[in-house]
Amino acid sequence: AKAEEAEASARAAAQAEVLREERLRAALSHVPELPEAHGRLARLYQDRHAAAEAERDEAETIRYASLLRTHASALPATSSQREEYLAYLADEGRLSLLTDPPDAAAELFRVVAEGRRARPEPVRALTERPVSRLRLPSGSYLIRLSAPGCATVDYPVHVERRRHWDGRRAGEQGERPVRLPPADAVGPDEVFVPAGPALLGGDPAAVDGLRSQTAWVDDFVIERDPVTNGAYLQFIHALVQAGREADAIRWAPRINGDAADHTYTWNTRLPVVMIDFECAQAYARWRAEHTGLPWRLPTAAEWEKAARGVDGRCFPWGNHLDPTWCKMRDSAPAQRPLVAVDAYPDDLSPYGVRGMGGNVREWTATVGGTGVVVVGGGWRDLPFDARVTRREQVKATVAENDLGFRCVIDIPSK
Structure with a gap:
């Protein structure tokens, strides 16, 4: 009624x-x-x-x-x-920018639509320091930051009509510089996502997405690709070599999750699947122990920011979908279900993270009311499932052939 x-x-x-x-x-x-x-x-x-x-x-x-x-x-x-x-x-807004180190070089790109995909187009170098209330047409931008001894950072910003982007938390006082991490803090297969506000949710076509909201997300490093069979195999081998055969059997991917003879043939460049939430957590714990670094699963907010940046786009590459841009149900019917993690180069986020639109859905560290939050689209999904605000709640014991994961790590403060 x-x-x-x-x-x-x-x-x-x-x-x-x-x-x-x-x-x-x-x-x-x-x-x-x-x-x-x-x-x-x-x-x-x-x-x-x-x-x-x-x-x-x-x-x-x-x-x-x-x-x-x-x-x-x-x-x-x-x-x-x-x-x-x-x-x-007049459709203008303002941009302010501080960096750490303060003399970092900054190249400004305007994000434009080309062939229904978002593409950064060079505008100019930002030579003034600090950048203070620079007048810009509203829209999405990318600032590429670089400095000797530091990792290059892609910093997306969203300049809204008659608003001021300064990269600070709502109500925050004082300066908030964009930090460039040391070059050795970000590996060749990793991507740094700088701290700042991000628009989460707000896509009515997404399955169980959030209402539109702006959230603060601290900086972190995320794996460029989902964890592969090859990487996961190293984990299983390490368990066996350490005399932990029972754990190796428990956490090995399998078609049915109970018997040891239900394993399957692996291709090392495919994302690992048929692993439940406990398997993903166990891998992250092992990697943290193996490297001495606190690797973990991403939160749903971290994953969404890494996938779409800060402008509220629907897909990693923009606001439109073509089945040739990510691995989904309509991509290539004759092709095998899963593909290598680098098979779809257009499935790329504003930060350079791959495979967040298709191929495998991913476990996160966020737990909801009825299960663990799973994000992203998989190879068997319909087009609307590739939307990056999609959030499912899945039982932790589920293992499926389109469900994988990737890991993140926090960058310690100076």
Whole structure:
């Protein structure tokens, strides 16, 4: 009953809005320069423009921007409303940037759509230090930071209309520099994700995704690819060599998770699958012991940020999907289900992390009400499952042929 009442209320509100719009247009047909009518229509179209922009509806965004400009321009030149609306349409924001070390080189790229995929296009070097409230057209950008002795860092930023990106937590006072880790802190098969705010959720087409929210995510290093059979085999061999054969049998991937003879043939470049949550955790613990570094599973928030950056995109590569860009059900019917972790070069996140749109879903360290949160799309999934805000809750004992994982590590503070 409550749902029906809500639907009825929404219909009534929509009908009332249409009626107001018709009356305002009728008023302008009698008095074309009536400022009250132009002002109210401008406000209406600004609200609709903002909603269309939030929903990534390009056609409606363009339409309402045009209508807003028409009615804003018709307001008297001395009107504060006119100035406000035209400033809104100027579509600019501000960027501030501090780095650690402070003299790091910074190259600014504008993220543009090319062939329905997002691509960084060079703009210029940011030579001023610090960068303070630099005026930029709103949109997504990538800043590539480099300094001697440090790892190169790709730092995505999202400059919103009439907003200021400074990379700080909400309400935080003081400076928040982007840290470049030591070069030896990031391995050749690893990617550094710098600390900062990230837009999580907000994709209504994603399965069990979060409501749109901005969250702070500390910096971390993530494996560029899911853990492969080859890497997992080293773990199993190490257990056997240490006399832990029972653990090796327990944590070995198998078609059915109970008997020792249900194993299968491995290709070392394929992502490891048929492992449950305990297997993934055991591998992370072993790797931490083996390397002396605190490797672990990523949280769902860390995984989502690594997959989409900070601009709220739907897929690692942008807002559109083609089955040739990631391994999913419609990609290549004649191809074997799983593919090598580097088989789809377009399945690449803003930070350079691979395979977050398809091939295997992944375990995270986040536990929900009914299971462990599993993220990403797999080789047998439909297109909407490749959306990076997808979050399933899966029982920890489940082992499936499209479910793998990858590890992350925190970078210690100085």
